Amino acid sequence: MTQALRFRLATPQDAVAIIACVRAVRGEHYPIRLLYAPEELAQAIAYARLVFALALLPSTGEVAGLAALEPSPYGRTGEMGVMMVLPTHRRRHVADDLRLLLVAWARQHGRRGLWGEVLAPVADSPDAACVSQRFTENAQLVPSGIAxxxxPGPGGERQSFVRYARPLPAKASSKACxxxxxxxxLVSEILGRLNCPVSFTADSPASGAGILDAKHEEGLRSWVLAVPRIGSDSAAELAGAIRRIQTHPDVAYAHLELPLAQPGASALCELAEARGFFFSTVTAEPFHDGPGLRLQWLAQPIEPNGLLLLNPLxxxxxxxxxxxxxxxxxxAVAAAA
Structure with a gap:
């Protein structure tokens, strides 16, 4: 007889049990190496950099399933990311219950515009590979970009994903971007469907000191750059960071996140695109002052038109x-040379 599972949010003391579940489902090869480091994982949970929902076996306390939410450090959004369930407990709506627990946490803490990414298989993949895309369509989520x-997928090829976002609760006043x-x-259409209307204004010079954050994911061979505050020094700082990433021999891709409501956003977008970055996704509230644009750079080009996509947008x-x-x-070729 199958035991009824108990659901709750994780505490730092659950780090070792979470890692045991990761190993049971994915072995030692999950690219996010934080999920194999108990001390670092416990710290991430303690400071709510990652919020885990757990499905536990009451008799042993073993983690039979988990899901994670990564709140944005710059705004009110959050990514619904890692999802794992032991094979013996699949097809029992465990994933749905885990998601509901994370959504409740997000609402309680003022997080809006939750988003996640689902696999976008290549066009010759089996039709079953699009099940996750069908779920997002049924849930009335909005596609907001493609990564x-x-x-890293089987055989070494790199897999692509569609980002889907949950619309904001109600339409806000228009943001000047x-x-x-x-x-x-395209950005206006996406944000409009996310209940985040925007208008566009001419760019103006940024002032003051900027902030540039950089996050390295060694297992993914990637960097994520974010500019939560654009300043008069941001162009030089960003150009230097991009140069260091593009000349590193073991980087497969990089992302850059820009706050569209701040002066200087359009100029930084042009700067990055002149170094081979291109449009990836747009998000309603990744920054405290409004929408954000994510650009992407690839060490090796990938053709998005070869993906099997269900949604017209x-x-x-x-x-x-x-x-x-x-x-x-x-x-991009010049940068890689």
Whole structure:
């Protein structure tokens, strides 16, 4: 007889049990190495950098399933990321119950616009590979971008994902954003469907000291750059960070997150694109002052038009991304040389 599972949020003391579940499901090969480091994982839980929902066996306390939410350090959004369930407990709605627990935590802590990423298989993949995309359609989530080559897959090829976001609870007042003209129509459509209307204004020079954060994911061979505050020094700082990443021999891709409501956002977008970065995703509230744009750089090009995408908006995003990747390719090649 199958035991009824008990659901609760994790505490730092659960780090070892979480790692045991990761090993039982994924062995030693999960790319996010934090999930094999008990002290670092306990610290991430203690400071709510990661919030875990757990499904526990009452008799032993063993973790039979887990899901994680990563709150943005800059705004009110959060990523619904890691999801693992032991094979003996699958097809019993465990994942749904874990998600509900994380959504309740997010609401309690003022987190809005939750998002997650689902696999975008290549066009010759079996139809069953699109089950996760069908779930997002049924849940009325909105495609907001595509991350190309995000994850190392079988045989060494890198898998791509569609980012889906939950619309904000109600339409807010329009936010004035700075963005190159070529991106405005698509960004306006995505954010409008996320209940985050925007208008566009001419860029103006940034002032004061900026902030540039850099996060390295060794297992993914990636870097994520974020500029939560754009300052007069941000262009030079960002150019230097991009140069260091692009000349590193073991980096497969990088992302750059920019706050669109701040002066200087359009200029930093142009700077990054002149170094081979291209459109990836847009998010409603990743920064405290409004929407954000995520650009991507790839050490080796990947063609988004080869992906199997169910949603018409996701296909338009892929088309825009393909054109942008082609436009910046000469600069990307020069950066890799």
């Amino acid at each position: 190309l080559g995000l994850w 700075r963005l190159p003209t070529r991106h405005r129509a 996701a296909r338009r995003i892929a088309g825009h991304q393909s054109r942008e990747q082609e436009r910046v390719r000469p600069w």
